[in-house]
Amino acid sequence: MNSSTPVIRTHDLTKRFKKLTAVDEVNFEVHQGEVFGFLGPNGAGKTTTIAMLLGLVRPTTGSAEVLGHDIRRDLSVALRRVGAIVETPAFYPYMSGIDNLRLFARIDGGDTEKQIPAIIEQVGLKGRGKDKVGTYSQGMRQRLGLGAALLGGPELLILDEPTNGLDPAGMQEMRVLIRRLSDEEGKTVFLSSHLLHEVEQVCDRVLILNKGQVIAQGEVEELLSQAHALELRIEGVEKAAEVLSNLDWVQGTSHEGDWLHIQAPPERAPELLSALASHSLFPFEVRPIVSTLESVFLDLTNERAEETDA
Numbered sequence: 001m002n003s004s005t006p007v008i009r010t011h012d013l014t015k016r017f018k019k020l021t022a023v024d025e026v027n028f029e030v031h032q033g034e035v036f037g038f039l040g041p042n043g044a045g046k047t048t049t050i051a052m053l054l055g056l057v058r059p060t061t062g063s064a065e066v067l068g069h070d071i072r073r074d075l076s077v078a079l080r081r082v083g084a085i086v087e088t089p090a091f092y093p094y095m096s097g098i099d100n101l102r103l104f105a106r107i108d109g110g111d112t113e114k115q116i117p118a119i120i121e122q123v124g125l126k127g128r129g130k131d132k133v134g135t136y137s138q139g140m141r142q143r144l145g146l147g148a149a150l151l152g153g154p155e156l157l158i159l160d161e162p163t164n165g166l167d168p169a170g171m172q173e174m175r176v177l178i179r180r181l182s183d184e185e186g187k188t189v190f191l192s193s194h195l196l197h198e199v200e201q202v203c204d205r206v207l208i209l210n211k212g213q214v215i216a217q218g219e220v221e222e223l224l225s226q227a228h229a230l231e232l233r234i235e236g237v238e239k240a241a242e243v244l245s246n247l248d249w250v251q252g253t254s255h256e257g258d259w260l261h262i263q264a265p266p267e268r269a270p271e272l273l274s275a276l277a278s279h280s281l282f283p284f285e286v287r288p289i290v291s292t293l294e295s296v297f298l299d300l301t302n303e304r305a306e307e308t309d310a
């Protein structure tokens, strides 16, 4: 596998459970060194996709490669280079964090055990490694889970909702940790989440999954900029809409009362106003609408709902 081969690539990956299509012809690529966000509401099909990537569930149709290996054929070769957290990792509460990791390391074999002190430090458990896991907070357990995923020095981390059940501080620690693993150690991270702001903060690229289908994917910045818009209040909205529709960087307009909603970058407001002025149209008010990933997501899922209803 050379550096341009995607770390994960899916081809119409599909999983059906009887009548339910949990994952519906999903296509995406994850590149080396990036933090890729797999975003979707509960039931979207995130865990099912991850389970297929890890060989825990067989695809109904379609396929995928992990680190260049076909998941239907030689996945076990690839999995030696993958660390994963699916569901909340289970540990023995009466054993220390370090001893729990030792147990995992023995299963892994090799000299994985030697990595434990560095991993304990890396996941911020230095000083607590010898304490029983039963005394750990949820956040510490989750970080120990990440520590277990790091055993064996994987190139790729697949994390299914790694901040689930954590308080805001614990979530923030986890995000910082994930970002550092990517920035400082060059690890590729595939991270699922149902939390938009989380993905917005930690990921380079994001895919939005809804009811098993991909509804958007791209760079976080790009998805956000597409949704930027502005609104103006003007007499003669219809005329104004017509004038603005002729500008090639205006993606669309709609109006309600005397408010005109314009899909265009807010920073182009001066050009917009000058175009209107040349037709003797002068707005009373202009305001930018800066979108969050949340509004993008809601727009996309609403569009989908309307398409399906129609």
Ligand SMILES: Nc1ncnc2c1ncn2[C@@H]1O[C@H](COP(=O)(O)OP(=O)(O)O)[C@@H](O)[C@H]1O
Residues within 6 Å of the ligand: 017, 020, 022, 040, 041, 042, 043, 044, 045, 046, 047, 048, 049
């Ligand atoms: N083993 C299974 N048998 C039947 N349905 C399943 C099974 N696993 C998941 N599902 C269904 O598939 C859909 C996607 O689930 P899941 O992948 O867990 O979503 P997510 O992780 O995004 O919340 C859900 O409707 C869920 O009920």
Ligand SMILES: [Mg+2]
Residues within 6 Å of the ligand: 046, 047, 048, 160, 161
């Ligand atoms: Mg899930």
